[in-house]
Amino acid sequence: MTRFILASASPARLQTLRNAGVEPEVIVSGVDEDHVTAPSPGELARTLAVLKARAVVSELDGHATVLGCDSVLEIDGVAYGKPGTPDEARARLRAMSGGSGVLHTGHCLFDTSSRIELRELASTKVFFATLTDEEIEAYVGTGEPLAVAGSFTVDGLGGAFVEGIEGDHHNVVGISLPLVRRMLAQVGISWTSLWKTPFEYDEAVADRYDDTRGGAERAQAAAAAVHQLLGKPGRVLDLAIGTGIVAAELAAQGHLVHGVDLSAAMLQRASVRLPGHVAQADAGSLPIADLRCDAVTAVWLLHLVDDSDALLAEAARVLKPGGLFVTTVDKTESSRVARGNPPNRVRAQDSLAYLVSRAPLHGLTLESATTFPGPGDTTYPLVAFRRTL
Template identity: 65%
Template sequence: MTVLVLASASPARLATLRNAGLDPLVIVSGVDESQLDGLPPTELALQLAELKCAAVAARDDLPESALVLGCDSVLELDGEALGKPGDPDEAERRWRAMRGRSGVLRTGHCLRETTGGRVAAATASTTVHFAHVSDEEIKAYVATGEPLYVAGAFTVDGLGGAFVTGIEGDHHNVVGVSLPLVRDLVGELGHSWTSLWSRP
């Protein structure tokens, strides 16, 4: 039986996959996300996903037959890739720049077989429209800590959901993993999506 391995520490990605009927084994890659700073957003997201996937796939403690999934997300605004803001001041600056505007959430996905070593990779893009939030709302949101640990300094499935007025594209991609795209990658490697569903 093929086991899905998620090369990510993201609780949102894990929850999304579990809600879709999968129960992945989580192994965090430990990849330094800052090493590729300066790349265009789409390329950055995909290369980081590939690095995370490769780092975990190279381990010798994986199940015998596994598919390793690496993902990475950035928000593209004005052509710039915005990852995790890192500190409250940067998160506030981001939100002042984002409010009342739209950005594109880019999530790179890389899927690798441990047996044959075949790889399938692609990037999903979803347009996100942000509300005209006030300075007080921005400060209150940043004070919760939530935006400090997520790409683009927002969530759509948490406290930040009230500040997102619309989405064009795959909702799951904004959470961090595009289920339709992963299904396509699984099929590209010759596996069945439904065979990955966890059985009671």
């Protein structure tokens, strides 16, 4: 099986590949982009892509196919990368307003088995809307343009400011899928061979789940916070148990923990931590009789669902009178703050305000709250609702 590595920290590039059925391994190159020069904006993008790919290849032990990418916006012959500061982002957006630019994305594919290195450039013309000063201020205030090449994204809040595109629209996000497909073919790799079945995708997600959730240290902190809100050991149902990393820590606090999840790959790992206590089920339609649980927990779940009402209803149904539903809230807010952005003004399904307004419809009343450490200086809010009916 091909070991395919994306040498980029860009979430947009990774998501574009995932949407196309490809789950790459991600290794960030660490290349200092600020001190690289080239004779043209296009060559700068290609040079940076080459440096990223080579930096990752130099650290590899075994064989792999590595893709490095970098994007640069060209306006009137001048290259623009990430603005870095709000003032620079404002100036960029004013210069772009009502005009057009060319988004260059350099691609470097290095196949260590064949020792073939391919360097390509994809360029897409972008036409920008005429922006008001209020729109520019609001957009800069979101923080989005500070972290992306050219000070805009077409797949985010800035999408409404892009009026037209000539060329590959994926390239504006930062990776040209048709170009990558052709480059892979030149080193003997079929694009479709990289597609992952749903099971393979689940396996890949499960393999990195613990690390992406902060590992054992954060799991212990989350479990301690849940235990604090529960107050005493009891029969706990953990929704979307994942690999069981938090649930196992909660069991160590003396609780009898059962868990459900939709992913077979996650449950395979959770069953090692909690043998005989996990089952495959939808958290919105639980295979559990009424009034059976002392507590229901949902750590890092509600921000992922389309309708948290269904989960509130099921949690209330299986809880005993006086039982507690404990959940993380405002995770989207925490994640944005961790990236240096202000809170999202759009209501999310894990919004505390939204949950407080909906919980009484299911006989749940907000009772207590606490936090546990997140990445950097951030914290995750955790709240408990009591079943009163």
